Amino acid sequence: MSELQIEKPTANGAAKAAPRWRVTPDADVYENEVEYLVQLDVPGASAESINVQVLGTELRIRAEQAPADADTPVTLAAFERQVILPGEIDADSAAAQLKNGVLEIRVSKSASSRRVKIPVSVN
């Protein structure tokens, strides 16, 4: 019987940091005349953990799941995703909203990448 190893209880998770599990969330990208709309699945993410960076035409999105309980040592997900938009954007216009675990980012197209209709005058 001396060979049997007894597993130490791991129930005391308070001291143990919750491990983070890297997830690349799926994204939907939409556009209209004036802006791009990006939707990402980030279930359980806390609003304060969401970080959206704009680098040229690229969006870098990071978010982390909030612990369900203070003492729950479950594996939490860390979401990380890069989305490259097809045209120039106006970085200052970016706005994000979290609804039902779906992050929605709206960012305006820059004036140079908008499709402009040029009026033609006839003499």
Place this chain on the structure above:
Amino acid sequence: MLSRYDVLNPLVPVWGFPTSSGGSLHTMLNRLFQDVETVFERPAVRRTAGPRAQLRDTGDAITMLADLPGFRLEDIELNIENTTVTLKAAAPQPAAPEGFKVLVRERVRAGVDWSFELPYPVDVAGASAVLEQGRLKVTLPKAPEAKPRNIPVKAG
């Protein structure tokens, strides 16, 4: 029945010297395969089209976390019958937001139809479920007979 130690080290009883009490190599091999079969036939958690989920035994209760992004409260149906938990959620593929054109569509919003067996009976009346930002948290208190109990030891 093999002990846990033997299952972890199955070659020890098979390839060691036959002992007087152990029987022939043939019977030992048969016994080993029977034991392996019982291990694999044990009903385990059954998954069918399930979401990303975690189950945890907290001593007095079982907690489940399931990721259901974009699902509304009215889409979700959670059912417990004896020790079978069934989670169903219907989600139609959303149309593009009004006035927008689709550039990329990766998010799959298939419905969820998932059921699994709990290892212990639970107190269904005390169960609770909360949907918070696309994450469902279900707390299922164990039935009184399944809760851990301390047995006081007296000096004889």
